[in-house]
Amino acid sequence: VGVSNAGVLLLGESGTGKELMARAIHEKSNFSKGLFVDINCGAIPENLQESELFGHKKGAFTGAIETRKGKLELADNGTLFLDEVAEMSLNTQAKLLRYLQEKTFERVGEDRKILTNTRVIAATNKDLKDKIKEGTFREDLYYRLAVFPVTIPPLRERTEDIPSLVSHFIEKYKKEFDKEVSSVTPEAMNVLKNFYWPGNVRQLENIVYQAMIMTDSVIIDLQSLSDDIKTKVENNTNNPQNTL
Numbered sequence: 743v744g745v746s747n748a749g750v751l752l753l754g755e756s757g758t759g760k761e762l763m764a765r766a767i768h769e770k771s772n773f774s775k776g777l778f779v780d781i782n783c784g785a786i787p788e789n790l791q792e793s794e795l796f797g798h799k800k801g802a803f804t805g806a807i808e809t810r811k812g813k814l815e816l817a818d819n820g821t822l823f824l825d826e827v828a829e830m831s832l833n834t835q836a837k838l839l840r841y842l843q844e845k846t847f848e849r850v851g852e853d854r855k856i857l858t859n860t861r862v863i864a865a866t867n868k869d870l871k872d873k874i875k876e877g878t879f880r881e882d883l884y885y886r887l888a889v890f891p892v893t894i895p896p897l898r899e900r901t902e903d904i905p906s907l908v909s910h911f912i913e914k915y916k917k918e919f920d921k922e923v924s925s926v927t928p929e930a931m932n933v934l935k936n937f938y939w940p941g942n943v944r945q946l947e948n949i950v951y952q953a954m955i956m957t958d959s960v961i962i963d964l965q966s967l968s969d970d971i972k973t974k975v976e977n978n979t980n981n982p983q984n985t986l
Contacts, residue, residue, distance in 0.1 A: 749863075751870075751890070753866065759942075773821050798849050826865070827865065828873055838883065845857060919955070922960050934949070937971050949967065
């Protein structure tokens with residue numbers, strides 16, 4: 743899908759790597775020479791979402807002390823990544839839909855049309871079809887965003903990825919700790935593969951980070967791993983019906 747101009751909607755639980763997937767799509771696309779700009783819709787108050795996305799004119803509202811470009815304009819000829827798009831207000835949804843249809847928008851407080859060539863990739867861990875039924879997400883916007891939906895499986899459904907992810911995180915943090923950690927013992931890897939990972943890849947990264955603090959050698963062994971994870975894996979082994 744990277745080489746197309748299709749709208750992409752990334753679906754999956756929190757921590758599965760939706761932003762990394764969005765960056766990978768951007769890098770494989772015709773928009774790769776432009777910026778990759780991200781916006782977390784859930785972290786922005788509803789009354790500031792339009793300004794953050796479309797920009798504003800000086801004096802458009804209290805606190806608008808200067809004219810400012812929005813993320814959509816900053817991503818011109820690049821990619822705008824809308825994380826947690828389900829948290830976007832209905833009013834902002836309507837304006838985003840208009841942009842996707844016309845490729846033009848207006849800054850808050852301005853009448854001038856601005857044309858940009860921005861690819862939009864959205865992501866959510868919510869069921870947007872449920873949000874449509876609740877009346878909190880526009881159905882027409884959903885179909886604009888979800889031309890090519892991609893579901894990223896939770897880590898517990900792709901445990902074969904765990905060894906390569908662990909190796910990646912070890913390499914990532916070796917320099918920070920000034921430790922030549924190079925491997926994981928089979929016993930420790932077995933625990934990692936059998937954990938449920940409710941926090942997905944983000945949680946795995948944290949566990950590897952903690953283990954690199956704890957280890958006194960060039961390997962991550964059982965003693966390096968969090969007692970909480972070892973206990974839960976042991977409980978699951980003894981009671982297969984207990985998923986956590």
